[in-house]
Amino acid sequence: MSFDKDELRDEYPDGTVRLRNPNIELMDQDILYHLALGSGSHDLVEMFGDVKFVCLGGTPKRMEQFAYTIMAEIGHKLPCGTTLHDISQFSYRYSMYKVGPVLCISHGMGIPSVGILLHEVIKLMYHAKVRDPVFFRIGTCGGIGFEGGNVIISEEAVDGNLRNIYELTVLGKNIQRPAKLDKRLVRELKSLADPEDPYDTVTGKTMCTYDFYEGQGRLDGAFCDFTEADKMEYLESIHKAGVVNIEMESLAFAALTHHAGIKAAVVCVTLLDRLKGDQMLAPKEVSDEWQQRPTKLVCRYIKRYLQMKGRLSLDGHGSIAVKSPRRFKLVQQESENYD
Numbered sequence: 001m002s003f004d005k006d007e008l009r010d011e012y013p014d015g016t017v018r019l020r021n022p023n024i025e026l027m028d029q030d031i032l033y034h035l036a037l038g039s040g041s042h043d044l045v046e047m048f049g050d051v052k053f054v055c056l057g058g059t060p061k062r063m064e065q066f067a068y069t070i071m072a073e074i075g076h077k078l079p080c081g082t083t084l085h086d087i088s089q090f091s092y093r094y095s096m097y098k099v100g101p102v103l104c105i106s107h108g109m110g111i112p113s114v115g116i117l118l119h120e121v122i123k124l125m126y127h128a129k130v131r132d133p134v135f136f137r138i139g140t141c142g143g144i145g146f147e148g149g150n151v152i153i154s155e156e157a158v159d160g161n162l163r164n165i166y167e168l169t170v171l172g173k174n175i176q177r178p179a180k181l182d183k184r185l186v187r188e189l190k191s192l193a194d195p196e197d198p199y200d201t202v203t204g205k206t207m208c209t210y211d212f213y214e215g216q217g218r219l220d221g222a223f224c225d226f227t228e229a230d231k232m233e234y235l236e237s238i239h240k241a242g243v244v245n246i247e248m249e250s251l252a253f254a255a256l257t258h259h260a261g262i263k264a265a266v267v268c269v270t271l272l273d274r275l276k277g278d279q280m281l282a283p284k285e286v287s288d289e290w291q292q293r294p295t296k297l298v299c300r301y302i303k304r305y306l307q308m309k310g311r312l313s314l315d316g317h318g319s320i321a322v323k324s325p326r327r328f329k330l331v332q333q334e335s336e337n338y339d
């Protein structure tokens with residue numbers, strides 16, 4: 001796995017993340033406020049030095065579920081009597097779970113939320129001396145020409161004007177950063193799609209907006225100053241320009257990881273086809289199952305990587321190792337009945 005030639009690598013020769021901010025190493029300690037961690041208070045190398053994959057997704061619950069899923073997939077065993085713990089619990093902002101080399105973090109909704117998180121996670125990678133980390137955003141989106149339940153791997157992120165840049169105002173000036181994603185990673189992920197899957201896994205441009213309602217051309221927000229015909233004209237035009245889905249984080253995610261020289265990908269599941277409507281009508285159980293789909297693809301990638309490196313541990317010490325299910329049940333029943 002390597003970067004395409006035009007990709008910028010901004011790291012030290014040993015693969016550790018180089019920070020593009022000279023102020024950080026001059027600071028006595030760096031408090032990662034929204035993660036409830038700090039370089040002075042925590043041994044970040046000890047805690048996070050073995051991280052290889054950083055998986056981000058919107059909600060704390062989904063990322064906790066992801067942590068349990070990846071734990072089973074890679075055969076990571078927790079020491080007996082222990083459980084997964086939200087490392088950022090006391091930030092009350094984001095949730096973070098660590099499963100061996102996989103860090104699972106919730107990023108909230110929208111560019112500002114994912115932007116703040118990425119500043120701190122990229123610094124975390126630097127403080128922890130993590131080598132060549134790979135970042136994934138696993139999320140949901142509206143499809144453009146795709147019904148609910150399909151998986152979309154972003155080739156690049158564009159804003160509401162189809163610009164492949166993340167623009168932000170710094171000291172009163174607008175600065176622009178290319179919102180590029182790793183092309184090879186896109187191909188590798190696509191190649192892991194199972195032809196037997198009862199849904200499509202496609203690649204294309206992802207539009208990232210600053211708003212869910214007016215910003216995504218919805219007619220059902222609290223305000224709407226355009227007609228259905230205006231909406232359809234816009235959605236058809238972005239469809240023609242190669243946009244396959246719309247969500248709310250990929251622009252900052254792609255731009256900030258690219259700026260840091262970190263390999264990254266965005267994998268989302270469509271919840272509806274925006275060419276056909278605005279409201280999310282799928283029943284919860286259906287949409288919950290759909291949301292497992294991008295997770296499965298990313299799990300396959302991580303599993304394959306660890307397999308290649310000989311780091312998949314499907315045996316060893318587990319939290320509870322059952323030798324005989326029948327006897328196990330009897331022992332449990334005995335204990336329950338004891339008073």
Ligand code: R2B
Pocket residue numbers: 058108109110139140141212247248249
């Ligand atoms: C997808 O879903 C969320 C909005 O409902 C937002 O975080 C996104 O990108």
Ligand code: URA
Pocket residue numbers: 140141142143212216246247248271274
């Ligand atoms: N997330 C979005 O941002 N838009 C949608 O339409 C669905 C999920």
